[in-house]
Amino acid sequence: MNLLIKGGRVVDPSQNIDETQDLLVVDGTIKELGKGLKAPAGAEVIDAAGLVVTPGLIDMHVHLRDPGLEYKEDIVTGSKAAAAGGFTSVACMPNTKPVNDNKAITSYILTKAKAEALVNVFPVGAITQGSKGENLAEMGELKEAGCVAVSDDGRPVVNAELMRRALEYAKGMGIMVITHSEELALLGEGVMNEGFTATELGLKGIPWAAEDVAVARDVYLAEFTNSPIHIAHISTKGSVRIIKNAKARGVQVTCETAPHYFSLTDEAVRGYETNAKMNPPLREADDVAAIKAGLADGTIDAIATDHAPHHLDEKDVEFNLAMNGIIGLETSLPLSLKLVEDKVLDMKALIEKMAVKPAQILGLDRGTLKAGTPADVTIIDPKAEWVVEADKLASKSKNSPFLGQKMKGVAAYTIVGGKVVFKR
Amino acid sequence: MAFKHKDIIGLQDLTREEIELLLSTAENLKEINSRDIKKVPTLRGKTVVNLFYEASTRTRTSFEIAAKRLSADTINITASTSSVTKGETLSDTARNVLAMKPDIIVMRHSISGAHHYLAKRVSCSVINAGDGAHEHPSQGLLDMLTMRQKYGKLEGLKVAIVGDITHSRVARSDIFGLTKMGANVFLAGPPTMMPPGIERLGNVTVCKDMREAVDGADVVMMLRIQLERQGKTLLPTMKEYSRYFGLNRNLLQLAKKDAMVMHPGPINRGVELNSDVADSDQSHVLKQVENGVAVRMSMLYHVSGGELPTE
Numbered sequence: 001m002n003l004l005i006k007g008g009r010v011v012d013p014s015q016n017i018d019e020t021q022d023l024l025v026v027d028g029t030i031k032e033l034g035k036g037l038k039a040p041a042g043a044e045v046i047d048a049a050g051l052v053v054t055p056g057l058i059d060m061h062v063h064l065r066d067p068g069l070e071y072k073e074d075i076v077t078g079s080k081a082a083a084a085g086g087f088t089s090v091a092c093m094p095n096t097k098p099v100n101d102n103k104a105i106t107s108y109i110l111t112k113a114k115a116e117a118l119v120n121v122f123p124v125g126a127i128t129q130g131s132k133g134e135n136l137a138e139m140g141e142l143k144e145a146g147c148v149a150v151s152d153d154g155r156p157v158v159n160a161e162l163m164r165r166a167l168e169y170a171k172g173m174g175i176m177v178i179t180h181s182e183e184l185a186l187l188g189e190g191v192m193n194e195g196f197t198a199t200e201l202g203l204k205g206i207p208w209a210a211e212d213v214a215v216a217r218d219v220y221l222a223e224f225t226n227s228p229i230h231i232a233h234i235s236t237k238g239s240v241r242i243i244k245n246a247k248a249r250g251v252q253v254t255c256e257t258a259p260h261y262f263s264l265t266d267e268a269v270r271g272y273e274t275n276a277k278m279n280p281p282l283r284e285a286d287d288v289a290a291i292k293a294g295l296a297d298g299t300i301d302a303i304a305t306d307h308a309p310h311h312l313d314e315k316d317v318e319f320n321l322a323m324n325g326i327i328g329l330e331t332s333l334p335l336s337l338k339l340v341e342d343k344v345l346d347m348k349a350l351i352e353k354m355a356v357k358p359a360q361i362l363g364l365d366r367g368t369l370k371a372g373t374p375a376d377v378t379i380i381d382p383k384a385e386w387v388v389e390a391d392k393l394a395s396k397s398k399n400s401p402f403l404g405q406k407m408k409g410v411a412a413y414t415i416v417g418g419k420v421v422f423k424r
Numbered sequence: 425m426a427f428k429h430k431d432i433i434g435l436q437d438l439t440r441e442e443i444e445l446l447l448s449t450a451e452n453l454k455e456i457n458s459r460d461i462k463k464v465p466t467l468r469g470k471t472v473v474n475l476f477y478e479a480s481t482r483t484r485t486s487f488e489i490a491a492k493r494l495s496a497d498t499i500n501i502t503a504s505t506s507s508v509t510k511g512e513t514l515s516d517t518a519r520n521v522l523a524m525k526p527d528i529i530v531m532r533h534s535i536s537g538a539h540h541y542l543a544k545r546v547s548c549s550v551i552n553a554g555d556g557a558h559e560h561p562s563q564g565l566l567d568m569l570t571m572r573q574k575y576g577k578l579e580g581l582k583v584a585i586v587g588d589i590t591h592s593r594v595a596r597s598d599i600f601g602l603t604k605m606g607a608n609v610f611l612a613g614p615p616t617m618m619p620p621g622i623e624r625l626g627n628v629t630v631c632k633d634m635r636e637a638v639d640g641a642d643v644v645m646m647l648r649i650q651l652e653r654q655g656k657t658l659l660p661t662m663k664e665y666s667r668y669f670g671l672n673r674n675l676l677q678l679a680k681k682d683a684m685v686m687h688p689g690p691i692n693r694g695v696e697l698n699s700d701v702a703d704s705d706q707s708h709v710l711k712q713v714e715n716g717v718a719v720r721m722s723m724l725y726h727v728s729g730g731e732l733p734t735e
Contacts, residue, residue, distance in 0.1 A: 196621030200436075202536035202558030202596060205620070272537030318514055318535040320556075 002026050003418055004039040008048025008379060012055055013352040014368035023053055025375040028418035033369055044420075048379055051412055054351045055367050056088025056376025058358035059329060061153070061178075061232055061256060061304035064090070064121070067108060068097025073309035073396045075109065078329070079117035081307070081395035083422035085329040086411030088376035089120040090307075091362060094131065095154040101126035101137040103145035110146050118421040119414070120376070122148040122362060127166045127177060133158050136169055143175045148362040151178035153232055156214055158184060163218065167227040176361060178230045181218045181239075182280070186210035191320050193266040193281040201269065203319065206281050212238035219246045219253055228252040230361055233306050235261045235280040237290030244299040254361050256302040259328060259335035260401065262291045262344075268401055274315045274322035275401045278308065292344045301357040303350075305332045309397030327395045330388075334407035337382055341408070375418035384410045384424075427726035431543045431550040434559035435601040443601060447569050449730070450715070450722035456493055457717055467496035467728060470527040475517070476553070477503045477533040482689060482713060483553050483562070487530045490720035496527075514538060515545060522546050528727060531555075536593075549727040557591045563688055564597030566719040568605065570712050571643055574684055579606035584637035584679075586669055587647030587696060588617040588658075594688045595647060596625070603627045612637035613647075613669060616658040634669055641679040645686045646671050646696045662695055672698040676706065684708050 003025040010021040010033060022037035023030070039045050064078040065071075073081075075092075082090050092109065094100035100109065106123050113121035125142030129135045131152040139150055150170055156179070157163040163179070170177045187210045192198050194205025215231055219242055222229035231243065234255050246253045260278070265285050268276035276282055294300040308325025315322050336354060339345045345353070355378075359367025366376050385408050390398040414422035427445060435443065456464055472491040476484055484500065491498045503517060512520075514533075521529060528549040531539060536556030543550040554560040572578055583602055589595045589611055602609050603626025611622065612634040623630050631637040638644055649665060659665050671685065685707045691697050701707060 194620060196624055199590075199619035199621045200596075200625060202556050202593060204557075272540050313513075316515065318533070318541055319537045320535045 001418055002040050002043035003046065003375070003415070004037060004043050005046045005048050005053055005377065005379065008051045008053035010053045010369065011347050011351050012369040013348045013356050014055065015370060018348050023369060023377065025377070025415070025418045028375055030369055030371050030373050030375050032371060046379065046413060052347065052380040052382055054378050054380060055355040055369050056414070056416065057086050057333070057354045057378045058089040058364070058367055059087045059305050059307065059332065060091045060302055060358040060362055062090045062092050062307040062329065063095065063309065063325070064092040065309060066096060066112070067105065072311050075112050075121060076116045077394065077396040078307070078309070079113070079119045079121065081327070081329040081393065083118040083414045083416070084394045084411065085331070086333045086378040086380060086414055087119060087329060088378060088414060088416045089122060089364065089366060091122045091124050091148055093124050093151060093153040094126040099126050099131045100124070101129050101131065101142070103141050106142060106145040106147055119416050122364065124149045124151050124153070124178065126150060127152045127157055128162065131155060133162065136162070136166060139170055139173045139175055143173055147175065148364065149176040149178050149230070151180065151232065153178065153180045156180050156182045156184060160217060160221065164221050164225055167221055167225045167229060171225065171227040176228060176230055176363070178232050179218045180232050181211060181214035183210045183213045186213065191277065192269050193283050195266060195284055197266045197269060201272065203269070206279070208236040208238055208283065208287070211236050211280050212242060215239045216242050219243065219251055222253055223251045228254070231255040233258050233261070233280060233304070234300065235283050235287060235291070237287045240290045240294035240299055244294065244297070247299065254301040254357070255299070256304040257291050257295070257300050258304060258306045259332050260326060262288055262295065262339065263335045264401060272319040273401065274317065274319055275326060275399050275403070277319065277322050277324055278306070278326055279324040292339070295339065295353065296344050301353065302361065303332065303336050303353045304358065305329055309395055310399045311397060315399050325399070327393070327397055327400050329395065330393055331400060331402050331407065333380065333411060334409040337409035375415060377415040378411055379413035379415070380409065381412040381424070382409045384408070386410055427730070430727065431539070432561055432723055432727060433539045433543060433550065433552045435561045435564045435597050435604070436559065440604050443565070443568070443604060446565055446719070446722050446726060447572060449725060450565070450569050450718040453721045453725070454715070454718035456721070457714070462493050463495055464493065465495045466725060466730070467491065467494035470496040470728060471525065472496045472498045472528045472530060472724065473521055473526040474498060474500045475503055475521065475529055475531040476501065477531070478554070480532055480553070482716070483532065486713070486716040487553060487720050490717050491724055493717070494721055494724060496724065514541060518542050518546050522548065528724060551723055551727060554593055556593065557596070558593050559597045559600070560593040561597050562716065562720050562723060563594050564601040565723070566712055566716040567598055567645065567686060568601050569715045569719055570686065570708050571684065574708070575642065578602060581607040581642045582610065582640055583607050583643040583645060584610045584612065584641040585645045585647065586612045586634055586637060586671065588649055589613050589622060589647070590617045590619040591650065592647050598645060599625050599628055610637040610641065614659060614665070634675065635678060638675055638678045641683055643684045643686060644671060644676065644679055648688060648690065649692060649696050666695050670696050670698060671701050673700045676701055682706065686712060689713065
């Protein structure tokens with residue numbers, strides 16, 4: 001199947017392109033970028049006038065809940081949500097049941113994804129066996145089986161010595177460590193950000209120090225071991241500062257934030273809104289400002305959703321009992337486009353954080369429209385307005401704090417390997 | 425003026441006029457409690473369910489007596505020993521209780537916000553008898569009623585609240601209520617028990633120590649220190665707590681002459697309140713308990729759609 005995407009604004013940071021061009025896809029591969037390209041016989045032509053054509057977006061942090069927790073989400077529904085959100089690739093975290101700490105689980109994910117998923121699925125294996133924080137997982141085998149990184153996401157590696165060894169060992173195996181950096185003793189029984197809102201609501205707070213202390217530790221361990229490290233879902237101004245300083249002195253640290261950390265504050269919890277409950281928690285206005293500044297100055301490399309589907313029964317409960325996490329795949333693009341509208345980022349910088357950098361960090365041959373690469377393309381309609389409605393979301397779970405809210409910007413086409421997997 | 429709320433979840437949600445109304449009605453209803461036959465037919469035929477997810481003696485008893493004196497039928501459900509152990513959700517428990525057509529659910533729950541959750545899901549009235557560290561509106565009202573009885577007003581009073589502010593729903597309801605009524609609230613407690621931003625809740629001053637809070641106070645409200653929390657890194661010892669945050673006769677000299685000493689109970693004697701103060705004429709602890717019944721009668725009456733009796 002050949003495809004000519006005509007007249008769109010092509011934004012490809014990997015080639016420093018931002019201009020109106022045509023894109024030709026032949027046999028699932030990018031063939032050519034240029035002006036006035038002619039469609040080969042039989043090729044489908046997409047008129048992309050007024051639309052933005054970018055390398056396929058990559059969400060490097062999602063929870064597909066498969067195997068074991070399919071009542072929340074599975075590889076198929078998760079991939080549909082990804083496609084609807086404009087993502088051509090996702091990296092799925094290993095906190096499934098059982099944990100993806102061995103090649104059997106990795107193979108299961110890859111096999112099912114290959115057969116049934118609409119988008120590319122790249123598994124992330126565990127750092128430690130069962131993500132229990134006791135013994136290193138078989139990272140070599142995980143990598144060979146197809147894992148693109150290791151992480152115990154959902155819980156931190158509490159033992160600093162074990163984290164040191166994980167970084168050293170992973171470096172030797174050539175696999176990236178993604179940390180969930182959090183000091184559990186400071187988390188305590190906290191259920192939302194510690195601050196005025198928590199005081200008013202009488203809810204136990206999670207101090208910013210719970211994140212900052214752990215980010216600092218992990219950055220120092222990466223520096224000490226001279227290893228790369230990727231810090232997941234940063235939410236505080238302190239994390240931005242620590243990582244900025246570390247980058248300045250040459251530490252191989254990258255990081256991501258999630259759309260909710262630059263879109264919402266802990267005020268969203270008011271009314272004991274369980275769809276605003278996640279970990280790390282929504283922070284305060286100065287944190288949101290620092291996250292935006294970190295995105296703008298390049299401290300924050302990537303935007304990833306931490307898509308965390310939960311069943312209604314796990315959210316429709318008293319606040320303290322509700323599970324942490326929100327879905328994000330279908331709202332990430334408009335929330336991130338808002339950064340462009342608000343002039344925090346230009347379109348190129350945004351696509352860099354949603355496609356180019358995630359590919360680089362995970363070592364994927366994607367995130368680019370260079371000739372010869374797999375034809376993963378997202379065509380964005382940046383002006384379309386729509387409302388987030390539960391029954392229209394592709395995800396199996398509907399736990400979003402943005403339900404009922406108006407969004408601007410949407411994926412018009414999501415193209416994976418030259419095939420249109422989603423069309424609005 | 426009619427009371428427009430279906431529920432009473434917290435004093436934060438009420439206006440000054442509504443608080444005034446609840447207090448005036450309580451003052452009027454109080455007289456019933458000293459009658460020979462302590463019963464009026466006001467809520468005859470109404471059913472009040474006391475749904476308690478947390479142990480409570482005085483609050484539950486007080487609500488039950490209040491309902492009975494208004495001729496309502498009362499049922500007590502101690503949920504901690506029934507539904508929770510069976511794994512029933514609050515939502516399901518509420519639906520089951522609702523199926524029995526109560527008019528009012530009086531609930532205590534250990535989780536802040538549980539009443540918001542419940543009130544959104546039931547058609548009957550919900551009265552908060554304490555939710556987590558959030559609010560305890562009947563306590564706040566009875567505290568204000570007790571102060572008003574002595575001083576005739578709340579406006580301009582200096583009220584010191586001392587103890588574990590972070591974990592206290594009494595402190596929050598007192599702060600919301602008192603500052604709305606024009607009182608000046610001064611807080612003291614260990615820094616580990618002083619939540620961030622508390623001074624933004626109203627006209628609230630966080631004091632550097634207890635002396636500053638008590639100095640010139642009209643009312644000294646001592647909070648119960650939760651002995652069971654002591655092991656959780658917040659305090660060195662009860663002895664040290666008592667030394668810096670306990671009220672004794674000497675310290676009370678700093679307050680206005682004849683200042684009121686109050687405590688939501690139950691008292692830890694010798695910890696937050698010395699016996700020389702607890703048993704003195706300045707202690708209004710039992711008056712608080714007495715007023716609790718009247719205030720709860722007022723709350724039950726108003727959520728049932730009662731009109732203000734003409735004075």
